[in-house]
Amino acid sequence: MFNPSIWRMKRFADSFPQIIDLQREINKLFSGAGQNTTLDYPVINIWEKDDSLIVTTELPGMDAENINVSVVGNMLTIAGMSKADPIKEGETYLRQERELGNFQRNFQLPFSVDAAKVEAKYEKGILHITLPRIKEDLPKKIKINS
Amino acid sequence: MSEKDLQKTQNTTVTEKIRNVKTFVPRVDIYETREALFLIADMPGVDEKTVDVELEKNILTISGRVDNGKVEDYSLVFSEYEVGDYEREFTLSDEIDREKIKATVKQGVLRLELPKAEKVKPKRITINAA
CATH class of the missing domain: 2.60.40.790 (Immunoglobulin-like)
Structure with missing residues (x-):
């Protein structure tokens, strides 16, 4: 959704970490949108x-x-x-x-x-x-x- | 591969640290065998020197310290994941033999073996024909 292309981000090279954080927070607001899938x-x-x-x-x-x-x-x-x-028979995963x-x-x-x-x-x-x-x-x- | 959120989950319950870094909850697999419980935690960026396993009363705490993931001389231009410390707590039951817990770290994965105490291991009772 708000994913930057590598080239666009170059214009803000100095403030880049802050922009990335902001982008992440905004994406959280629209939860689900723009999220990474498997x-x-x-x-x-x-x-x-x-x-x-x-x-x-x-x-x-x-x-x-x-x-x-x-x-x-x-x-x-x-x-x-x-x-x-590898787990044997009778052994179970409690969490995965x-x-x-x-x-x-x-x-x-x-x-x-x-x-x-x-x-x-x-x-x-x-x-x-x-x-x-x-x-x-x-x-x-x-x-x-x- | 299952449908899971790929972002790391931030651990909001940890007490505030002096270092200004985020703390994440490592993902774990836990499985049980007759003799032991095995706990496997994904903690990319840690090695045997920066990981800590602590057992106090029956609270098992695993934590890992990761130095900032910066690459020298390079600047970050695109980012999908964040780098930070790890911490997670588990409550153990009395079934675990505390003295025999083993831990290893390999390629950012912490592996704990928590052997069950003798008294709770399943025992087979032989039945004699009358």
Whole structure:
């Protein structure tokens, strides 16, 4: 509903955290509207620097082998599978609140990514993906002759 | 995957902290076997140094401290989740053998094994033919 596109938010770079909080509060008022659905799992944060983006996402308790990160052009895909503890017959779950199962999510990035230089790190249950912008895509400084 | 709200739930019952961070309720799975109760809590961002398990009387408190999830040199441009501490309390019954509680942390998941006390373990009674 009030989801910003990455590009629009750039205009308010300084006040960004405050705007995000405000946006969240407003979305709460219209509860349900604009809420993430399970199609949006896992939830992500995106961080930016001149020549690269970092995507962070919370995926607690996975094995690194079970997480698949792929990049094609400007499309980033995060997929994987998490498993519950196998329980034997006669044993029962008293509570089940954690998100487990298969997931896949695609993101369109604002630029093409140098797929060979993408790095992913998984620690403490948080996945960090560093996505460098492809060289040809970087803004070129144009010299002004006087 | 079930239809659940993906946003973290803020824990509004905790006493106010000195650090100005939000506190969330970790999601847990609990299952029971003949010998023990197992409690599994999702606490992304914690490791064995920043997680605390405390048992006072029969209140089991699990808490985790997460340093701000900021990425150095980068600025946040899009955000779907918030980063903060975790805290949640459970009331244990007397069935649990307090001395034998085991805890491990792996990739942001806290796993507690709460063994049942000997006296409450189910016992099979053999029936002799008369």
